Amino acid sequence: MTSSALAFEWTETNRMWLLENPIRITAYIVAGLVTRWLMHRLIDRATRRPLRRDGAPTAPTLVRHLRERAPQALRDPELIERRAQRAETIGSVAKSCASIVLLLWVVLSGLSVLHVNIAPFLASAGIVGLAIGFGAQNLVRDFVSGAFMLLEDQYGVGDIVDLGEASGTVESVGLRVTTIRDIDGTLWYVRNGEIIRVGNMSQDYAVARVEIPVARTADLDRAQRVGLAAAREAVAGPPAFDAVLDEPQMLGVQDVSAYMVTLRMVITTRPNEQWAVARLVRMKVLEAFETHRIALPTPALACD
Known part of the structure; x- marks a missing residue:
């Protein structure tokens, strides 16, 4: 009896670790991968260039500005190409954020299945996040401002702009920094969070x-x-x-x-x-x- 009882307990314990827990962890991984695939498909659909009836590409749905609904704007190939580049940048950032969030969810779910107390991890993450938030306020502000600049299409590469402290031709637009080449050839690095006003001399006309x-x-x-x-x-x-x-x-x-x-x-x-x-x-x-x-x-x- 004692030997049979021990064998039964060993079987139940190993059944949980060798069968149930791996299945649950695999289910979380599969759910995370499927969700990631669906989110990437949605982002691609929002950032791709749909075709008109005549087969010509149009501006991506995600970044289509209200004033671009005018017929002449929709037919401008340079404007459409610029919107496509901007949509690709936003889509790349959105995909990275989605992947990171899903990865954290899968890891925390797997730890909970293994009966690991995740409360200390969450508390530590909260403290670290709070410290980073206080120490990197300017960085966060730069990224948020850059995201809105891209969404609103305030300026793009090749535009001639006046940003207050610097003016010239935009050479690159990032989520944190915009670079501008002035008339003397000086390359200015302007943090997006420090841009209060934008005067664009290259939009529409x-x-x-x-x-x-x-x-x-x-x-x-x-x-x-x-x-x-x-x-x-x-x-x-x-x-x-x-x-x-x-x-x-x-x-x-x-x-x-x-x-x-x-x-x-x-x-x-x-x-x-x-x-x-x-x-x-x-x-x-x-x-x-x-x-x-x-x-x-x-x-x-x-x-x-």
């Missing part, structure tokens, strides 16, 4: 502002007609033709001083083309003023 000084004695009506005609001629052909979205508009007198009058003209252009168009128009306007003998302000006129 731009405006070339051309201010033309003429002498106080000049015929202003004639100067405006000649300047507007020269600007229209400048943007009618290459290289400015493809960069201009609308005809030049003469706004009129912008400023008056003791010896000169400033005329302002605006031209709607494609993003990042406003400066080249403005330089070309200024050159053509100056040539037209010289041809039509429209006086420009000079120090001699100022002294008179």
Whole structure:
């Protein structure tokens, strides 16, 4: 009897460790893998580029901005490609977070099956998390700000932006740091959490502002007609033709001083083309003023 009882107890104990516990742990692992696969599929579906009826790709659903629902935005291949890159970045981060959370869940569930007291682990994790939270507040703020910047598409690689302390062309956009190359070639590393305002000069369209000084004695009506005609001629052909979205508009007198009058003209252009168009128009306007003998302000006129 004693031998049979011992054999029965040994069988029950080993049945739990060799059969029940491995099955439960395997079930948790399988559930974690299946959940991870489903979450990755959902993320891929949200970040992939769906096709229109004509077979052309569109912007990913996850990052489709409200203003992009305009037909011209949906047909812009550069805009669609930029949205796709941004969606891939967000999707990669989301997949990593999902994998880490599921891994922790599987490990803690396996420890509980083995009757390991996980309360000390949870308490230690809470304390460590609290310490990291206090010590890495700026880091967390940088990551949160970077995530919202990507979701809202405040700027992207190639955009010309003004971030307050630094302005120039965006070279990379990360979750923690944005790098900007200014006009002097200096590369600025800007923490996302420190960015309070963003001025993007490369979204949707731009405006070339051309201010033309003429002498106080000049015929202003004639100067405006000649300047507007020269600007229209400048943007009618290459290289400015493809960069201009609308005809030049003469706004009129912008400023008056003791010896000169400033005329302002605006031209709607494609993003990042406003400066080249403005330089070309200024050159053509100056040539037209010289041809039509429209006086420009000079120090001699100022002294008179």
